[in-house]
Amino acid sequence: MFSRISGLIAAIAFAATMGFSPAQAQEQKPADAASAAVETPAAPVAEAAAPAAHKVDNPYGLMAMLDHGDMVSKGVLGLLLIMSMGSWYILITKLWDTTKLAKEAKDVRATFFKKASLADGVKTLSEGSAFRYIAGSAIEASEHHEGALTENIDHSSWVTMNIDRSVADVQARVQTGLGFLATVGSTSPFIGLFGTVWGILQALTAIGVAGQASIDKVAGPVGEALIMTAIGLAVAVPAVLGYNWLVNRNKSVMGQVRAFAGDLHGVLMGNRQVAKR
Known part of the structure; x- marks a missing residue:
């Protein structure tokens, strides 16, 4: 009898448990769905806020240096800017001049000495050309070799002197x-270094007056001052490279100019020998 009552109680308890579990599961599912619905919109907000957290403005950059710098720092920066602009202007203009002169040398070698006379050859040269200037000076020296002071100089030496002067x-x-x-390449790093030393001096003075020597108080002003050294190097490197490059180009172009001057001297001396005959 007792076993039957125990079995009946166990059956009732099992049935009650089975009836309660689906209801509890159904109640948990809406609750979970509601919580997921609440958390779902918050995720994009967190993701949208994440990039904003990584976006940090640099308070110790070039603009900060301009805002906090004194007249000496701004003067050094302005001087470096002028030196850089002058260097690039010279590089561009001299590149144009040497390219033009090299092209003229190539044309002169191909056409000038094929003319019937030197006068015809000079007419083919453009006004303001270096080759026209040399040819005109040589022809004038060859045709006008007179005077009490110059008659003691032989004709060949007189023409050679005038051609060499024109080439020079x-x-x-x-x-x-x-x-x-050359001046910019050798001095701009030291000018930038002077700006750095001056900036560090001002920064350390301000830190000493304030009495705060934390890393943020030291690293910021010192970093701003070091920008001057970087700017000085950025000005010096193009100037040095451009100087060496232009020196090599000038040697090549002037070699062609001297070759033209030597050929012109030979033609003038040959015409004189023919005229004597």
């Missing part, structure tokens, strides 16, 4: 600006 004038014109490039 052309070379001086071609090399204009190279001294500025």
Whole structure:
């Protein structure tokens, strides 16, 4: 009898458990769905806020240096800017001049000495050309070799002197600006270093007055000052490379100019020998 009552109680308890579990599961599912619905919109918000957290403005950059710098720092920066602009102007203009002169040398070698006379050859040269200047000076020296002071100089030496003087004038014109490039290349790193030393001095003075020597108080001003050294190097490197490059180009072009001058001297001396006959 007792076993039957125990079995009946166990059956009732099992049935009650089975009836309660689906209801509880159904109640948990809406609750889980509701919680998921609440959490789902928050995820994009968190993801959208994540990039904003990584976006940090640099308070110690070039603009900060301009805002916080004194007249000395701004003057150093302005001087480096002027030196950089001058270097690039010289590089571009001298590249154009040497390219033009090399093209003229190629054309002169191909056409000038094939003309019937030197006068016809000079007419083919453009106004303002270095080769026309040399040819005109040589012809004038050959035709006008008179005077009490110059008659003691033989004709060949007189013409040679005038041609060499004309070639030297052309070379001086071609090399204009190279001294500025050399000056910029050698001094701009030290000018930038002076700006760095001055900036560090001002930063350390401000830190000493404030009495705070934390890493953020030291790293920021010192980093701003070091920008000057980087700018000085950025100005110096193109100037040095451009100087060496233009020197090599000038040597090549002036070699062609001197070759033309030597051929012109030979033609002038040959015409004189023919005229004597």
